[in-house]
Amino acid sequence: MTRHSETLPAEYFERRYRENIDPWDVRSSAYEREKYDATVAALTRPTYPRVLEVGCSIGVLTAKLSQRSGRLLAIDASQTAIDAARGSAPTNVTFEKRVLPGDFPKGPFDLIVLSEVLYYFSEADLGFVADRCCEALAPDGEMVLCHWLGETDYPLTGHQASDIFAAATVKRAPFRRILRDEVYRLETLSS
Template identity: 45%
Template sequence: MNQNQPNTLPPEYFDHVYQANRDPWNFETSPYEQAKYAATLAALPRPHYAEAFEIGCSLGVLTAQLAPRCGHLLAVDVSEAALAQARARCAGLPQVDIQLMQVPNEFPTQPFDLILVSEVGYYWSPADLARAAELLIAGLQAGGQLLLVHWTPPVHDYPLTGDDVHEFFLAKTAESGPLRHLGGQRHETYRLDLLEKR
C-alpha cells in the first residue's frame, strides 16, 4: 500500500475522464473487457440473485449483462456523465435502478445477496477501503456473496492496487472472520475473488 495515506479519487477526477472520452477504458469494445465480463458472470454460482448491488457501474456495460440474473439490481457510480450512458443502455431493464452514489460516504440501507465491486476498490484510500469493507459486510445477508474483480498492475494515480484490495478482504476470511473465500482466479492483468458472508 502507498504509505502516504493517499486520498480517495474524487468524483471530479472521473467526470474529467468521461468528458475527455465517452468510453475511456474501452468497456464497450475491448476484447479484454468482454472476456473479463464473461469470467465475472461465470464466477457467480447462483442463477438468480434477488437483491444485487453493483458499485462503480460506469457506462453500464456489465450492468446490462448482470441484470437478467437479478430480481433487483442497484447500480451506482460517482460520475453523472457515466451514469447518463448507463441509464440509456439499461432503459429496457426495469429491474435496474441506477443512482449517483459515492461509497463509502453514502450506502444503501437494504440488504443484498450479491455485491459486486469491479474495478473500483483501488480508487479508495486505505481508510475508505476499511470503511467500505465494514459497510459491504454489514450490507450482505447471511450467505450473501461479494465478488471482487480488479486490474492488478499498479497505476500511478490510484491510491491502492487491485492486490491491496483483495488481500484486505481475504484477511477477513480467517477462521473467526465474517467472510469465507469460495474461490478465486488470477489472470494476466486482473484477479477475481468470490467471498460469502458466514
Template identity: 45%
Template structure:
C-alpha cells in the same frame, strides 16, 4: 470520495477525487474501453462465471460506469441497484439499461452513499483501488452487514500498477481476504484477479446441489 479532500491513506495517498472521474467522462463516453475491448469482454465472462448462483434476488453494483457489466447482471438478478459518482456515466448507463425495469441507476459515491438494507449479491468491479486506507476499510467493514445470510461479494480488479491510483488490485484483494467473509472462489491471471466471498460458509455448488456430501479430497489420486 465525494470531494477533493478525501481522507489521507494508502501510504499517504488520498482517494481519487470526484473531479478525476468527471474529467475522464468529459473526454470520452467510454474512457476505459468497457464496451469495445476484448480484454473487458473476457473479464466480464469470467466474472459472471465465478458467481455461484444462476440468479440473485437483489444486487448492488457501486461504480457501475456506463453499465456494460450492469447489463449482464440485470439478466441474473430480480432487482439491481447501480451507482456511479459521475452523472455522465449514470446517464449513459441508464440509456444502456433502458428496458430493464428491475434496474435502478443512481448518482452515488461508494463511501458516502452506501445504501441501507441487505443484498444477495454485491459486485465490486474495478472500484476499490481508487480508495485510500480509511475509505477502503470503511467499505470492507460494511460488507458483512450488507449481505443476506447467503449473500455473496464478487470483487474483480486490474492487477497492474496505475501511478495515480492509491493502491493496486492485489492490495485490494489482500484486504478483502482479511475480512470476516468466507472465501468461496478465486481466479487470477497476469491482468486481473477475482474473488468471491460469502457471509456464511454454504458449501460448494456441487454440495448445494447434492452431487457430493463430503469435503473435496483435493490433491488425492
C-alpha cells in the same frame, strides 16, 4: 510512478467521463469483454433477488448482471456515466449517483459486485467500504471482486485492494475463492 495517497475524488471520474464517455474502452475492449464474461461465470447461483454493483460506469457489466438479478442497484460517482448507462438499461435496474465511502446504500443485498473499483480508495476508506458491504450483505450473500493488476497511480494495486478487502470482511464472508490471477484478479467471498 507516484501513487495517490488519498481516495480519488468523484470529480476525477466525472472529468474522465466528460472527456470520453468510455474512458476505459469497456464497450470495445476484448479484455473487458472476457473479464465481464468471467465475472458473470463466477457467480454461484442462477439468480440473485437483490444485487448491488459498485462502480457501474456506463453499464456494460450492469447489462450482463441484470440477466442474473431480480433487482439490481447500480451506483457510480459520475453522473455522466450514470446518464449514459440509463440509456439502455433493462427494467430491473435502478441507477443512482453515490459517492463512496460515505454514501453507501442500505441492504440487504444477496450479491455485491465490486469490479475495478476498490483500488481507487485509500486503505482507510477501503476498510470503511468493507464494513459497509458486510452490513449490507444478506445472510448467505456473496461478494465478487475483480481488479486489474497492471501498474497505476491509484492509491492501491489490484492485489493490495483485494487482500485488504478480504481481510476486512473475513468474519462476515470467510470463504474466499480466487478464480483468476493473471492480468486481473477475480475472486468471490461468501459466508
